[in-house]
Amino acid sequence: MALSTDHSTRSVADILGAIAASTEAVAQQKPGAREKVLALSHQLVSALETPSETIQRMGWAEVFDSSPKAYNLMGSYAESRQPARFAATQLAVDLNIFEKLEETHDAPATEYGNPGNIADGPFQFAHKTQNPFFIWLAEHPGYGEQFNNYMSGYRQGKRSWCDEGFYPVMDRIGQGLNPETPLLVDVGGGLGHDLLELRTNHPELSGRLILQDQPDVIKQVGNAAEGIELAVHDFFTPQPVKGAKAYYLHSVLHDWDDASCLRILNNIVPAMTPGHSKLLINENVVPDFGAAWPITSMDWLMMALGAVKERTERQWRGLLQQAGLEVKGIWTYEQGTESLIEAEVAV
Numbered sequence: 001m002a003l004s005t006d007h008s009t010r011s012v013a014d015i016l017g018a019i020a021a022s023t024e025a026v027a028q029q030k031p032g033a034r035e036k037v038l039a040l041s042h043q044l045v046s047a048l049e050t051p052s053e054t055i056q057r058m059g060w061a062e063v064f065d066s067s068p069k070a071y072n073l074m075g076s077y078a079e080s081r082q083p084a085r086f087a088a089t090q091l092a093v094d095l096n097i098f099e100k101l102e103e104t105h106d107a108p109a110t111e112y113g114n115p116g117n118i119a120d121g122p123f124q125f126a127h128k129t130q131n132p133f134f135i136w137l138a139e140h141p142g143y144g145e146q147f148n149n150y151m152s153g154y155r156q157g158k159r160s161w162c163d164e165g166f167y168p169v170m171d172r173i174g175q176g177l178n179p180e181t182p183l184l185v186d187v188g189g190g191l192g193h194d195l196l197e198l199r200t201n202h203p204e205l206s207g208r209l210i211l212q213d214q215p216d217v218i219k220q221v222g223n224a225a226e227g228i229e230l231a232v233h234d235f236f237t238p239q240p241v242k243g244a245k246a247y248y249l250h251s252v253l254h255d256w257d258d259a260s261c262l263r264i265l266n267n268i269v270p271a272m273t274p275g276h277s278k279l280l281i282n283e284n285v286v287p288d289f290g291a292a293w294p295i296t297s298m299d300w301l302m303m304a305l306g307a308v309k310e311r312t313e314r315q316w317r318g319l320l321q322q323a324g325l326e327v328k329g330i331w332t333y334e335q336g337t338e339s340l341i342e343a344e345v346a347v
């Protein structure tokens, strides 16, 4: 869902005007003035944010790190002076936050590192399981279905990689196609929203569009994805579709640790035709400085859910290189959006 510019511009201007008109009363601590501006601020947020941002804010960002209070309490990438380092804020230091963590946690034993075992992280502790998140989901179909619905909601209002001004689809994957050959294989593609967007934004592209996912997910798609081929495929097994123009992984690799990602990539690379096939990865690329809240809060969420992390550009390049892939370009639309990483088989 796109933000309606006319409506939101008018609302935002009105709300900002009302806030400006109340600042004097707040400064003078008039009864009710602070509450009024607070209520207006909530209206301002709801006028500005997309459904995706609402889900992020209510679902995890405020809990983890993005609300000014929690964020300032712990620290942020934004305040760090070292690349890709998280810096404690003055408030965290003043409140001895990290000493408190040390008392309640076995942090020193892990040298304060991220949890790194996908079968033994915070999620497994909470749910008393030894299964990684997606295996647990597959065993709990009700939750799996809700997760798939959530992924569709999470995409609403977000820039799509195939929107004008993001990844130059026609230039990069639009040449040398014919209707019989696979254009794009969406590996772990969920309910197929990316393929539907590609078809809507680029109806002129020819070639087969193939959605692959786990059995329950493909069953949930049913016949809701007309013109898209549905296939049950476990991405830890060899990719059956050979020589596609593009293999696409959206929010898949960030679910897994490096060893699992290499297994996924090593199962795709043999299917790629050198000089023809591209691997497209749609993920956050954490900037070394000043990462925006949608990215830093997602990093916290991934730690909690999967004992995994969002990756920096250096980490992405290193991972792909290990799989015999060479990065051809990274496209980012604006601060805080996911990026499109394009790679080919290294020659």
Ligand SMILES: C[S@@+](CC[C@H](N)C(=O)[O-])C[C@H]1O[C@@H](n2cnc3c(N)ncnc32)[C@H](O)[C@@H]1O
Pocket: 134, 151, 152, 187, 188, 189, 190, 191, 212, 213, 214, 217, 233, 234, 235, 236, 249, 250, 251, 252, 255
């Ligand atoms: C975070 S979701 C991303 C879904 C979709 N690509 C998107 O961006 O909305 C990860 C997807 O990976 C799928 N998945 C997990 N393990 C899988 C496996 N072994 N083989 C294939 N798909 C798998 C899940 O079912 C889920 O749809």
